[in-house]
Amino acid sequence: MITDRTPSSSPAGDVTAPLVLVIDDDEDTRALLHRWLTGDGYRVECAESGESALRSLHRMLPDAVCLDLELPGWSGLETLARIRAHHPRLPVVILTADSAVGTVVSAVKSGAWDYLVKPIDRTKLSTTLRNAVERSRMAVQLAQLEREASGHPPMGLVGESPAMRSLLRQIDRVAPTDVTVLIQGESGTGKELVARAIHECSARRAEPWVAVNCAAVPETLQESELFGHERGAFTGAATRHLGRFEQANRGTLFLDEVAELSPSAQAKLLRVLQERRFHRVGGGAEVASDFRLIAASHRDLADEVAAGRFREDLYFRLAVFDLAVPPLRERGGDVVSIARAFLAERAAPGARPLRLSSETQMCMMSYPWPGNVRELRNAMERASVVAASDEIAVADLPQRVRQPAAAPAPEVRAAASVAAAPAGGRTLDDLERDAIVDALRKAHNNRTEAGRALGIGRSTLYRKLKKYSLES
Amino acid sequence: MSNDEESRAGVLSRSLQPGPLRVSHDVFARVAIDPDTADLVPAFLARRRSELVSLMHAFGRSDYDALRKSGHNLVGSGAGYGFPRLSELGAELSAAARDKDRAALAATLATLSEHIVAWHERYG
Numbered sequence: 341m342i343t344d345r346t347p348s349s350s351p352a353g354d355v356t357a358p359l360v361l362v363i364d365d366d367e368d369t370r371a372l373l374h375r376w377l378t379g380d381g382y383r384v385e386c387a388e389s390g391e392s393a394l395r396s397l398h399r400m401l402p403d404a405v406c407l408d409l410e411l412p413g414w415s416g417l418e419t420l421a422r423i424r425a426h427h428p429r430l431p432v433v434i435l436t437a438d439s440a441v442g443t444v445v446s447a448v449k450s451g452a453w454d455y456l457v458k459p460i461d462r463t464k465l466s467t468t469l470r471n472a473v474e475r476s477r478m479a480v481q482l483a484q485l486e487r488e489a490s491g492h493p494p495m496g497l498v499g500e501s502p503a504m505r506s507l508l509r510q511i512d513r514v515a516p517t518d519v520t521v522l523i524q525g526e527s528g529t530g531k532e533l534v535a536r537a538i539h540e541c542s543a544r545r546a547e548p549w550v551a552v553n554c555a556a557v558p559e560t561l562q563e564s565e566l567f568g569h570e571r572g573a574f575t576g577a578a579t580r581h582l583g584r585f586e587q588a589n590r591g592t593l594f595l596d597e598v599a600e601l602s603p604s605a606q607a608k609l610l611r612v613l614q615e616r617r618f619h620r621v622g623g624g625a626e627v628a629s630d631f632r633l634i635a636a637s638h639r640d641l642a643d644e645v646a647a648g649r650f651r652e653d654l655y656f657r658l659a660v661f662d663l664a665v666p667p668l669r670e671r672g673g674d675v676v677s678i679a680r681a682f683l684a685e686r687a688a689p690g691a692r693p694l695r696l697s698s699e700t701q702m703c704m705m706s707y708p709w710p711g712n713v714r715e716l717r718n719a720m721e722r723a724s725v726v727a728a729s730d731e732i733a734v735a736d737l738p739q740r741v742r743q744p745a746a747a748p749a750p751e752v753r754a755a756a757s758v759a760a761a762p763a764g765g766r767t768l769d770d771l772e773r774d775a776i777v778d779a780l781r782k783a784h785n786n787r788t789e790a791g792r793a794l795g796i797g798r799s800t801l802y803r804k805l806k807k808y809s810l811e812s
Numbered sequence: 813m814s815n816d817e818e819s820r821a822g823v824l825s826r827s828l829q830p831g832p833l834r835v836s837h838d839v840f841a842r843v844a845i846d847p848d849t850a851d852l853v854p855a856f857l858a859r860r861r862s863e864l865v866s867l868m869h870a871f872g873r874s875d876y877d878a879l880r881k882s883g884h885n886l887v888g889s890g891a892g893y894g895f896p897r898l899s900e901l902g903a904e905l906s907a908a909a910r911d912k913d914r915a916a917l918a919a920t921l922a923t924l925s926e927h928i929v930a931w932h933e934r935y936g
């Protein structure tokens with residue numbers, strides 16, 4: 341050995357370090373760039389072809405890409421075009437051994453950030469990447485500023501609390517990419533709205549938005565719902581049916597309550613995420629779909645994994661980027677802003693929306709909202725019907741909101757059930773079951789209505805119906 | 813094969829034989845190995861040395877595409893590992909392969925093997 345090598349500090353563990361994706365088919369070049377870039381403090385991922393790079397882009401969020409123009413399979417230019425289509429803000433630095441001006445010009449015209457001619461000069465590479473990463477991070481900030489200046493929260497996500505701002509920032513960051521997102525949060529916190537906002541802020545916004553509530557699909561039908569089936573695949577399959585994955589081609593697929601998937605649907609989902617192709621139930625040709633997946637669950641999926649109910653490998657595929665939607669009680673004054681937004685929505689055109697008295701505001705802020713934003717929406721709908729003036733008084737709020745201590749909502753009781761002692765020989769579960777039966781009776785078995793009365797979402801209700809064997 | 817081509821290919825195959833090799837001193841003149849990547853160099857040179865055999869086969873089969881591609885890769889990696897001359901030879905190899913210029917290919921392959929073997933002996 342000629343020289344002692346000072347070990348370059350590896351930032352591999354530092355997840356805040358900018359991530360660079362190197363796409364080059366030459367192993368020696370990849371090894372070299374990997375060493376140089378980790379030395380500069382980047383995290384580095386390598387791919388040997390455009391195809392594999394595009395596959396892994398779904399599960400990473402690079403700040404910049406180094407792309408060799410001469411690749412087997414998809415050419416460098418083709419790879420560039422595909423990256424640009426899915427990740428328009430991601431800066432791509434072209435590496436070329438070919439001083440042929442033509443290719444470089446077309447690359448720059450198709451949106452390459454810059455180009456370097458091989459053999460690559462280490463200092464030039466450092467400078468170019470530093471600029472690229474800076475611009476990539478600035479683009480995210482800019483999008484944020486623009487949004488804030490326009491005053492329009494994406495997709496009606498109201499809230500200025502620190503928790504909400506941080507959520508919006510993360511949405512800005514992940515939306516323009518194709519990265520798989522996992523959204524976790526209690527029922528009614530707005531998970532679907534967040535998913536929708538991600539779709540609307542992405543390059544796929546003009547393409548299909550397909551939402552599936554896995555809890556509402558019986559286990560036996562989950563696979564055919566998601567992946568479709570061929571004619572005659574099972575009794576009753578009279579025609580070929582396109583599954584949700586196919587419907588979401590070029591667009592976004594939202595799998596709500598993903599923890600409710602059966603083990604075999606989980607296995608199939610895992611394969612689709614790995615390969616982006618699948619077979620419809622009942623065989624037939626392999627089908628490919630270009631989808632972006634967003635999954636959500638009100639359960640903590642890590643707990644589900646620990647309990648053996650959810651596949652660990654699938655969890656890691658889904659949780660590439662995970663977003664926690666905070667419960668309403670952790671969002672401070674957002675309760676009032678969201679309530680105002682709901683009242684404004686309900687106001688007749690041209691009319692002034694109902695106001696909230698200051699005691700009403702106080703009362704709303706001290707109530708824990710176990711059914712979260714959905715419960716708040718229902719409370720405002722009810723209040724605007726019963727309000728006697730143009731101001732909503734405390735008396736117009738539902739009983740449980742007015743006296744949180746005296747009459748907790750079923751969800752509060754459920755939430756407290758960890759510390760629960762049986763009351764008069766009855767458990768909190770018994771009480772909850774009764775409340776559900778009662779609400780269903782009053783709503784003449786209309787589940788949506790019963791859920792509304794209880795202040796819980798449809799999927800929560802389905803889950804509880806299952807839990808208490810009240811499904812029929 | 814012309815006589816000239818044959819003698820060059822002879823140099824090439826001789827240089828693949830084990831044993832000491834006399835090389836002109838300027839083979840080492842512009843070598844500049846970066847301490848940060850020095851530990852990667854021996855394996856890099858070992859791969860280059862074994863690649864020489866497949867380059868020779870490619871030459872024999874007139875597989876110009878493979879020769880061009882290898883030249884391209886050498887352009888990309890050579891200087892980075894501390895061997896700017898290797899990048900230059902890669903460019904020559906690539907150009908000769910593109911032009912299907914067998915005489916130039918034989919000459920470049922001979923020079924290339926001379927350099928790689930010498931480097932591998934010293935830094936490998």
Ligand SMILES: Nc1ncnc2c1ncn2[C@@H]1O[C@H](COP(=O)(O)OP(=O)(O)OP(=O)(O)O)[C@@H](O)[C@H]1O
Binds near residue numbers: 527529530678
């Ligand atoms: N930040 C917010 N601003 C305004 N409205 C909101 C906000 N968050 C949620 N909502 C509204 O609250 C209701 C519930 O939201 P959503 O259905 O997205 O919740 P969820 O978490 O997906 O519920 P579930 O877990 O039950 O499926 C919807 O009417 C939605 O429009």
